[in-house]
Amino acid sequence: MSKKLIDRDEDILQASLAIKAIAHPLRLKILCVLGAKEVSVQDIVADVGTTQSNISQHLAILRDKGVLSTRKDANRVYYRIGNPRTLKLVEMMRDLFCTT
Amino acid sequence: MSKKLIDRDEDILQASLAIKAIAHPLRLKILCVLGAKEVSVQDIVADVGTTQSNISQHLAILRDKGVLSTRKDANRVYYRIGNPRTLKLVEMMRDLFCTT
DNA sequence: CCAGTAAATTAGCAACCGCTTATATTTTGA
DNA sequence: TCAAAATATAAGCGGTTGCTAATTTACTGG
Numbered sequence: 001m002s003k004k005l006i007d008r009d010e011d012i013l014q015a016s017l018a019i020k021a022i023a024h025p026l027r028l029k030i031l032c033v034l035g036a037k038e039v040s041v042q043d044i045v046a047d048v049g050t051t052q053s054n055i056s057q058h059l060a061i062l063r064d065k066g067v068l069s070t071r072k073d074a075n076r077v078y079y080r081i082g083n084p085r086t087l088k089l090v091e092m093m094r095d096l097f098c099t100t
Numbered sequence: 101m102s103k104k105l106i107d108r109d110e111d112i113l114q115a116s117l118a119i120k121a122i123a124h125p126l127r128l129k130i131l132c133v134l135g136a137k138e139v140s141v142q143d144i145v146a147d148v149g150t151t152q153s154n155i156s157q158h159l160a161i162l163r164d165k166g167v168l169s170t171r172k173d174a175n176r177v178y179y180r181i182g183n184p185r186t187l188k189l190v191e192m193m194r195d196l197f198c199t200t
Numbered sequence: 201c202c203a204g205t206a207a208a209t210t211a212g213c214a215a216c217c218g219c220t221t222a223t224a225t226t227t228t229g230a
Numbered sequence: 231t232c233a234a235a236a237t238a239t240a241a242g243c244g245g246t247t248g249c250t251a252a253t254t255t256a257c258t259g260g
Contacts, residue, residue: 012129015193020123024248025109025116032112041207054249056208075206075257085196092192093115096185124218141237154219156238175227175236 021065022089026050027058031067031081031090038071038080121165122189126150127158131167131181131190138171138180 022028026048033039033047045055059079062068069082081087122128126148133139133147145155159179162168169182181187 009125009129012132013125015196016123016125016128018196019119019128019193023116023120023123025113026248028116028119029109029112042205051250052207053209053251057248060208072257077207089192089196092189093119096115096189126218142235151220152237153221153239157218160238172226177237 017065018067018086021062021067022086024058026054027062028090028093030055030058030062030079031086032094034068034079034081035090036081036087038078040076040078042076044079117165118167118186121162121167122186124158126154127162128190128193130155130158130162130179131186132194134168134179134181135190136181136187138178140176140178142176144179 022031029048030044033044039047041052041055041059044059045052048055059068063070063079067082067086068079071078071080081090122131129148130144133144139147141152141155141159144159145152148155159168163170163179167182167186168179171178171180181190
């Protein structure tokens with residue numbers, strides 16, 4: 001009859017997993033700090049403002065769920081948003097929740 | 101320097117609360133069943149496929165977080181997505197996660 | 201090599217989540 | 231007014247989450 005917004009249960013599960021990964025204040029803030037840029041862990045720690053361990057654990061969650069990609073350069077690890085879709089999603093969040 | 105995607109911590113917190121509310125398979129499926137329509141609880145139960153109690157509790161979460169609105173007609177309660185922003189968000193989820 | 205810095209990992213625990221089961225509330229129709 | 235239907239609420243529990251503190255791993259420059 002009517003066209004469903006999301007058809008398959010499998011898609012719904014995958015979507016909810018991805019959404020869940022970003023549905024946390026620190027993780028969302030990490031994504032906002034990253035934006036389209038590539039940022040080192042220590043700079044993320046400085047910008048977001050919690051312990052290095054805490055940030056590292058949240059980065060691991062985002063990395064394991066496929067939200068973030070990493071590049072290692074010498075002593076440091078740089079994180080970036082893995083694909084344009086996720087970046088688009090974060091941008092949409094701004095449009096939805098931050099319009100004045 | 102660079103323009104942040106979401107500026108204020110307050111916005112980030114609010115956004116993460118709203119996202120968290122929909123970051124659950126059953127709740128996301130409820131939102132997909134609703135779409136732009138208004139649907140009774142029993143029809144949601146039938147479409148989503150779990151117990152009435154379970155659906156009712158998830159509906160309460162979405163209602164309390166301001167995601168859904170309700171209308172009572174006789175014996176039944178009808179739910180709908182409360183505002184265009186949320187509907188837009190669900191539509192974006194489809195675009196992001198269900199493109200083939 | 202080695203001391204120092206960056207990042208990741210582990211353990212532990214308090215708080216929260218999500219389900220089931222049972223019960224309560226509201227409204228209808230006979 | 232009463233039984234039945236539709237929805238909501240409450241209690242209880244097992245599992246998960248998210249933090250802190252402590253330790254470990256990886257890499258660097260000297």
